[in-house]
Amino acid sequence: MSEEKTAASTVPQQIIVMGVSGVGKTTVAHGIAEATGWQIAEGDEFHPEANVAKMAAGIPLNDGDRWPWLRTIADWMDTQIAAGKPSVITCSALRHAYRDLLRENRPEVVFLHLTADATLVEDRINGRSGHFMPASLLPTQYATLEPLGPDEPGVVVSVEGDVPQVVARAMAALNLPLEERSA
Numbered sequence: 001m002s003e004e005k006t007a008a009s010t011v012p013q014q015i016i017v018m019g020v021s022g023v024g025k026t027t028v029a030h031g032i033a034e035a036t037g038w039q040i041a042e043g044d045e046f047h048p049e050a051n052v053a054k055m056a057a058g059i060p061l062n063d064g065d066r067w068p069w070l071r072t073i074a075d076w077m078d079t080q081i082a083a084g085k086p087s088v089i090t091c092s093a094l095r096h097a098y099r100d101l102l103r104e105n106r107p108e109v110v111f112l113h114l115t116a117d118a119t120l121v122e123d124r125i126n127g128r129s130g131h132f133m134p135a136s137l138l139p140t141q142y143a144t145l146e147p148l149g150p151d152e153p154g155v156v157v158s159v160e161g162d163v164p165q166v167v168a169r170a171m172a173a174l175n176l177p178l179e180e181r182s183a
Ligand SMILES: Nc1ncnc2c1ncn2[C@@H]1O[C@H](COP(=O)(O)OP(=O)(O)OP(=O)(O)O)[C@@H](O)[C@H]1O
Pocket: 019, 020, 021, 022, 023, 024, 025, 026, 027, 028, 044, 090, 124, 125, 127, 128, 129, 131, 133, 159, 160, 161, 162, 163, 166
């Protein structure tokens, strides 16, 4: 899997920006939403309080913590799909099974897997303030991560470089025209 992975051939309707904590999901999702005019959802806002408390305490989530959270994100996408609204959604979606749940019966889903080495992500997390997720959880994020596979719809994009560069790289990989304003 690499940036050479085949890009989406049609304009995607529900883009899930995935990857480890701090890799830049929120930043890139906002860039895409701004360029397209599409609706945006922040996956972290769907976490129950108990999940946020756990992460803030430096305890990694387990599958049991994540399944209900993933279902609420899937429900949100279903509302968007029913309304015919394209969207961009941030969600770590670290494991293949989580992504299977997110795209089940939803051909509109396309994943944008943001990647970077841990040193770069750690630097960026340490430069961020006001977020519940501690950098100490980064190793477990990488340990849990199952990279986007060839059987999954989507693209893999490096977050090296400044924000405009990364957003442009992601838009190009997704075949998203910068002038798209369909929502
Ligand atoms: N290309 C970039 N260059 C420099 N800084 C960046 C870049 N992308 C993101 N950042 C910064 O890195 C930090 C992490 O980014 P962001 O919050 O978007 O990541 P995230 O994947 O959404 O994190 P989380 O999963 O923990 O919510 C932020 O402070 C953000 O401003």
